[in-house]
Amino acid sequence: MAQSNDTTSYKDIKQTVLARIRSGKWQPDSLLPNEQELAAEFSCTRTTVNRAMRELAEEGYLERRRKAGTRVLSAPQRQARFTIPMVRDEVEALGGTYRYALVSADSETAPEWLSARLALSPKQSVVHVRCMHFNGNTPFQYEDRWIVTASVPQVQQTDFSEVGPNEWLIQTVPFTNVELSFLASRANATVAGFLDVTEGDPVFTGERITWLEGQPVTFAKMYFAAGYRMTTEF
Amino acid sequence: MAQSNDTTSYKDIKQTVLARIRSGKWQPDSLLPNEQELAAEFSCTRTTVNRAMRELAEEGYLERRRKAGTRVLSAPQRQARFTIPMVRDEVEALGGTYRYALVSADSETAPEWLSARLALSPKQSVVHVRCMHFNGNTPFQYEDRWIVTASVPQVQQTDFSEVGPNEWLIQTVPFTNVELSFLASRANATVAGFLDVTEGDPVFTGERITWLEGQPVTFAKMYFAAGYRMTTEF
DNA sequence: GGTCCTATAATGTGTAGACTTTATATCTTT
DNA sequence: AAAGATATAAAGTCTACACATTATAGGACC
Structure with a gap:
């Protein structure tokens, strides 16, 4: 979608991961496959998976810790962003x-x-x-x-x-x-x-x-x- | 700092860029050097510069447009993030x-x-x-x-x-x-x-x-x- | 002069691979 | 058992390169 080719973009991965969380396929607190495995699944590089997962973590959906892996946050710590205009x-x-x-x-x-x-x-x-x-x-x-x-x-x-x-x-x-x-x-x-x-x-x-x-x-x-x-x- | 080596990390670049904006060396609305030039200056790859600048843009300091380049936001559209806990x-x-x-x-x-x-x-x-x-x-x-x-x-x-x-x-x-x-x-x-x-x-x-x-x-x-x-x- | 087209410059994103960092798990010692 | 040392798995980051996308600028045409 992002690329006209058939490559999987980090945005596609974000979508898919979010869908899995929402559908309950990936339960809160559950440990997700590691980046290598996901890269294999999506047939892309670990770099791309990394960006997708990193952004999802920033957005408050996932928790990532080195060695411990990535898990779904039970209470999605959603952050509301308010623009503070002049x-x-x-x-x-x-x-x-x-x-x-x-x-x-x-x-x-x-x-x-x-x-x-x-x-x-x-x-x-x-x-x-x-x-x-x-x-x-x-x-x-x-x-x-x-x-x-x-x-x-x-x-x-x-x-x-x-x-x-x-x-x-x-x-x-x-x-x-x-x-x-x-x-x-x-x-x-x-x-x-x-x-x-x-x-x-x-x-x-x-x-x-x-x-x-x-x-x-x-x-x-x-x-x-x-x-x-x-x-x-x- | 991030790496023990002497490589320049994207965090270093963010720091430096922020400092230049704050010091007034890079005035609001001014056009910044493009990623290639910055990569050369910091002697790192464009990828690293890209990440630094992308994050600064997300944080509301910079405005980036393809072909148009990157400029300092005059009214830093700082966004306050409030965590909405349960x-x-x-x-x-x-x-x-x-x-x-x-x-x-x-x-x-x-x-x-x-x-x-x-x-x-x-x-x-x-x-x-x-x-x-x-x-x-x-x-x-x-x-x-x-x-x-x-x-x-x-x-x-x-x-x-x-x-x-x-x-x-x-x-x-x-x-x-x-x-x-x-x-x-x-x-x-x-x-x-x-x-x-x-x-x-x-x-x-x-x-x-x-x-x-x-x-x-x-x-x-x-x-x-x-x-x-x-x-x-x- | 205005409108459309096209080349191009800058950012955006992907691949492949390496090295770094750190939390954990396991093993060793006390 | 408890405390400390060590191996290791997973994420974090960097390099080097390629191609994609898109906004702009400048030219062609009317």
Whole structure:
């Protein structure tokens, strides 16, 4: 199918293996034939079998261990992949017009909870940026962000009135590690005001911490407007 | 590093490429050398370069097109991968003791909203299962699930008092497609009662639809206890 | 200038074979 | 038995090469 010839491609093998798992021919926890045997069965090289099985393992269907062999995962550890787009792209993908508005930007010393969260030494300087992202005139997301001055000195001279801190950071500082959480929080007066909901309403909330080589760069809280849902298919 | 020899492994190449992107040596949108040239530079085969670049593309750093070549993605479309464990595993990973309790299980005709959501023909039969998942004695998740009888006829004879519908389904029916959403909802009286929160409180909520070869199998709403957060690192 | 065709460059995938790494199983010793 | 050493099986990776696929660029034609 992949090749016009009669060769067996790694995609064919993936299909077949998946079908066997689904049909129950290969039961959960059962040990599969090794790569050599499969290569013989599919009359292809071990390289091709290897790629197929490796990808199936990455996708969470199989577990592979050297010497121990390959087995079917009993509880398919399926991983859902959510693309984390930038707000602008997300709004535009909805067919809307993205608009950004700065609320405030101040240099201050890190509050204690933030120092604790990011493992900063006490009283380090941070820039606190608050801003809104709109879909047309409808509030889409309220963003509350702290940027560690020591990690991004240029932030002190940056004007966030036109460019959002996220877009600026992405263009300015690379990152190596991210911790991303989602939760349901309650709208306080501030958030309720910006998102045009009632105080106390549930708000889908994201928290993101970004590091560069172990150095904390930024902490952001993102409050999404009512009705927001994060969706994926697989 | 990967090999004890002095050969360059695909992991080394990935590292180097990432470093060049991060350092700005390879700017966003810029066209990278082709695989042959890179192979020459790293003195390895094109196969090895291919694997490195292919994986970086999968991870969302690069965009590759035949003939057009490879370029650095301007807005790194990083994808966050969340593992979707079964509740039992999730609770046990927290060091708790998992406990399951059936609330109700009834065969009924699909309500209209469900028929619409799953594209069922009107008045199809479904089994409606409601159950609780505990961490010790603490409520962890309240689950509200509908299973399409036509897709899983055995469900009519199944006793859900000991085994949760999710665990049962996974062992019984394979699936090919899943739509998974997360949102913040408001606890109604029922949910509030089960999760031991106040009515109106924000509740982190998941919705999951599962298909087998185009046939809808099940729709589930999962209400998480207060304080739940879905987290990932990358 | 626009439309279709065609050559070509870059990635995509397969074959064949070798060596590497590591977890396990077995054997040996205590 | 328990603990440690060793052989070995299976996956992991690399080389070297070939052919396949496909998007683009440039030319031919209208």
